[in-house]
Amino acid sequence: MVKPLLMGAVAYAPKVVTIWEGFKEYFRRHDFKFDYILYSNYERQVEAQLDGSIDLAWNSPLAWIRADRMARIRGLEAHALAMRDTDRDLCSVLVVRSDSRVEVTGELTALAGQVIGFGALDSPQANLIPRDHLRSRGLLAGRDYTAQRFDELGGKHGDHIGGERAAAMALMAGEIDAVWMIDGNYLAFSREGILPAGATRIVARSGSYDHCNFTAISGISAASVEMARRFTELLLAMNWQDAQVRPLLELEGLKAWLPGRTSGYDLLIRAVDDEKFYDAEGNILATDYRY
Amino acid sequence: MPPIIDIENLGLDAGAHLLIKYGLREIPPGGQLRVVGSSPGWEAQLSAWCRVQGHNVSMQQQQQGGRLVATVIRGDADAGRWHNALHAGRSDAELTGAAADKALSSWGLAARGAMVEAGAPDIHFRLDRKDEIWADTAAVLYAQAVAAQWNPGTAIDWNEPFDLPAVVEDAVAQLMTYLIENEVAALVVPARFLGQVHPHFREIQSLLAIQVADEARHIEVFTRRLRLKGREPALSTAGGQASLKTLLDESDFSVAGFLLSVLGEGTFVSLLNFLHLHAPDPVTRQIARLTARDEARHVAFGMSHLSWRLQQEPQFRTRLANAVQSRNDALVNTAGLNEEVFDALILIAAGEFTPQAIAAGYVRVQQLIVDMAEGRRIRLERLGFEKEDALHLAALHTRNFM
Numbered sequence: 001m002v003k004p005l006l007m008g009a010v011a012y013a014p015k016v017v018t019i020w021e022g023f024k025e026y027f028r029r030h031d032f033k034f035d036y037i038l039y040s041n042y043e044r045q046v047e048a049q050l051d052g053s054i055d056l057a058w059n060s061p062l063a064w065i066r067a068d069r070m071a072r073i074r075g076l077e078a079h080a081l082a083m084r085d086t087d088r089d090l091c092s093v094l095v096v097r098s099d100s101r102v103e104v105t106g107e108l109t110a111l112a113g114q115v116i117g118f119g120a121l122d123s124p125q126a127n128l129i130p131r132d133h134l135r136s137r138g139l140l141a142g143r144d145y146t147a148q149r150f151d152e153l154g155g156k157h158g159d160h161i162g163g164e165r166a167a168a169m170a171l172m173a174g175e176i177d178a179v180w181m182i183d184g185n186y187l188a189f190s191r192e193g194i195l196p197a198g199a200t201r202i203v204a205r206s207g208s209y210d211h212c213n214f215t216a217i218s219g220i221s222a223a224s225v226e227m228a229r230r231f232t233e234l235l236l237a238m239n240w241q242d243a244q245v246r247p248l249l250e251l252e253g254l255k256a257w258l259p260g261r262t263s264g265y266d267l268l269i270r271a272v273d274d275e276k277f278y279d280a281e282g283n284i285l286a287t288d289y290r291y
Numbered sequence: 292m293p294p295i296i297d298i299e300n301l302g303l304d305a306g307a308h309l310l311i312k313y314g315l316r317e318i319p320p321g322g323q324l325r326v327v328g329s330s331p332g333w334e335a336q337l338s339a340w341c342r343v344q345g346h347n348v349s350m351q352q353q354q355q356g357g358r359l360v361a362t363v364i365r366g367d368a369d370a371g372r373w374h375n376a377l378h379a380g381r382s383d384a385e386l387t388g389a390a391a392d393k394a395l396s397s398w399g400l401a402a403r404g405a406m407v408e409a410g411a412p413d414i415h416f417r418l419d420r421k422d423e424i425w426a427d428t429a430a431v432l433y434a435q436a437v438a439a440q441w442n443p444g445t446a447i448d449w450n451e452p453f454d455l456p457a458v459v460e461d462a463v464a465q466l467m468t469y470l471i472e473n474e475v476a477a478l479v480v481p482a483r484f485l486g487q488v489h490p491h492f493r494e495i496q497s498l499l500a501i502q503v504a505d506e507a508r509h510i511e512v513f514t515r516r517l518r519l520k521g522r523e524p525a526l527s528t529a530g531g532q533a534s535l536k537t538l539l540d541e542s543d544f545s546v547a548g549f550l551l552s553v554l555g556e557g558t559f560v561s562l563l564n565f566l567h568l569h570a571p572d573p574v575t576r577q578i579a580r581l582t583a584r585d586e587a588r589h590v591a592f593g594m595s596h597l598s599w600r601l602q603q604e605p606q607f608r609t610r611l612a613n614a615v616q617s618r619n620d621a622l623v624n625t626a627g628l629n630e631e632v633f634d635a636l637i638l639i640a641a642g643e644f645t646p647q648a649i650a651a652g653y654v655r656v657q658q659l660i661v662d663m664a665e666g667r668r669i670r671l672e673r674l675g676f677e678k679e680d681a682l683h684l685a686a687l688h689t690r691n692f693m
Contacts, residue, residue: 085345086342086343089342090342091335091338091339093332093335182339183336183338183339184339184342184343186304186335186339187303187304187308187343190304195304197304197305198302198305202331202332202335203332205332205334205335239371240371240372241375243375243409243410244410246372246410247410253343255345255368255371
């Protein structure tokens with residue numbers, strides 16, 4: 001009996017089960033043996049992939065960086081097989097209330113002494129990249145501004161947007177002066193009415209960066225290169241026009257799968273180093289990180 | 292140059308996506324739309340929106356004036372969603388083909404005429420064939436029913452003074468007990484079908500719904516009349532309920548409509564008209580007049596549906612005749628109309644407890660029975676039954692009236 005391709009994913013919300021059960025069924029329809037294992041956090045998942053427990057991991061960008069570093073140190077090579085169209089060229093935005101004293105977009109010196117809200121400690125989009133953005137403009141937490149963290153579900157690398165939502169609510173309640181969030185959440189919170197129309201302004205925008213990818217590590221996986229190739233092929237063949245497939249794509253938040261690329265992680269790599277989140281070998285440095 | 296729209300100072304957190312969305316509708320997938328704006332961070336919002344919508348976007352700083360211009364390349368995801376979508380008929384029933392011969396389960400709860408996305412869940416409705424349920428007059432009858440709704444609290448003068456001999460008031464209580472039981476059957480039968488009719492057949496669904504509401508009102512007013520002089524409900528017989536149960540057991544919409552509406556409610560119209568004329572008190576007469584009007588509409592629907600069905604399927608007439616015969620066979624060992632109800636009718640038509648009044652009441656009830664059978668015969672002939680058959684079937688109808 002052929003062993004299935006084993007994929008790891010992080011259970012950041014109950015819908016994750018629905019998603020991967022749906023994918024499993026899709027692969028089954030195409031005679032491709034596929035199964036998944038859910039992890040409670042990305043750190044455990046990366047370690048599992050390195051010890052050969054899983055062939056493939058649906059990784060956050062931060063998990064990708066750690067997997068890549070841990071692979072290199074072992075003389076292995078990590079590959080990004082595929083990603084969502086919506087994983088490319090994201091950016092984070094710094095939002096203030098309309099009456100903020102930060103008047104000119106990009107002029108962040110007015111933030112001095114203010115309280116800025118961030119998402120979970122391990123959130124690339126709402127903590128690491130935003131802190132890096134401010135650092136690169138000469139603003140350091142504790143010295144130039146006060147950072148207030150809205151930490152929810154450590155180890156999920158910010159996939160759970162609860163932290164960003166709580167921070168947005170704190171902004172509107174006047175508890176903090178500014179808040180970082182991923183650009184898409186800014187629109188989502190507007191639709192939810194958390195950020196009333198016209199009540200807020202975007203005053204800064206991070207550089208663009210990529211998000212999740214399917215990570216394979218050559219040399220340790222029992223699954224053949226052929227299986228990874230077939231997996232990617234079937235994934236990329238998922239068509240938005242197909243009514244059977246569309247609900248899965250909607251749940252996972254994409255219109256089309258694209259080939260993986262690793263050119264969009266530079267910003268996060270710099271942030272990981274500057275914020276001392278992982279070291280060059282993928283060891284966790286952040287001391288107050290709970291997962 | 293691709294078309295350009297200016298969202299001015301409207302952010303995508305405040306509705307600007309609509310301007311862009313409608314702008315993109317004017318161009319084909321792959322085509323370009325340029326966008327300019329002035330709200331702080333609009334370009335970040337636009338990028339996020341385009342990513343989720345499946346459009347590509349790029350930003351260019353204009354040479355003169357330095358204005359930022361976004362170029363959106365329309366993706367095909369929006370069009371893709373409607374690939375293989377199905378048109379569920381037309382909303383106007385007057386148009387040819389508006390209501391399909393068979394409504395698809397994948398149309399589900401969608402409004403008739405809507406464009407239904409492929410992949411919508413199948414919602415199964417047992418009655419999904421037009422020939423099983425349709426009536427061309429349904430929309431008109433529904434409109435009439437809506438216009439003719441009445442408020443029991445104000446349409447009937449409950450305070451009009453009257454005082455009947457105790458024995459006659461008892462008879463009224465017995466008759467109301469009987470009427471309530473029958474109206475419960477007349478409510479339950481369409482209510483059971485109501486949830487089984489595919490919503491595509493909106494006119495039928497609406498008409499059944501209002502018919503159920505009519506019966507609820509009838510049950511209310513009969514109960515109120517029963518209790519008006521302090522009485523409690525009287526007797527309910529096994530035979531009466533056995534007769535009504537045969538209506539509840541009928542699973543074919545047309546056969547049930549035939550037995551309940553054409554024969555049963557038709558017979559009830561005669562009974563209610565009789566009460567309107569001969570009831571001994573003004574409240575019962577008013578109730579009878581109003582309820583008869585509603586029941587006549589129910590009969591009209593039954594007649595209209597069966598005429599339509601028989602037009603499509605003339606041999607269905609045999610099935611209807613068999614249904615009357617079977618019901619008669621099933622009820623042959625039951626008492627039929629309970630003696631208490633028959634006697635109550637005589638007393639009600641008499642109005643007084645004297646030999647002369649009872650004699651007059653008896654004659655009126657005999658005439659009622661004849662009129663009821665005659666009404667059934669006429670309706671059967673209108674449905675195309677031969678005179679002899681109509682006469683025979685009219686006589687076979689349950690002695691319980693409904």
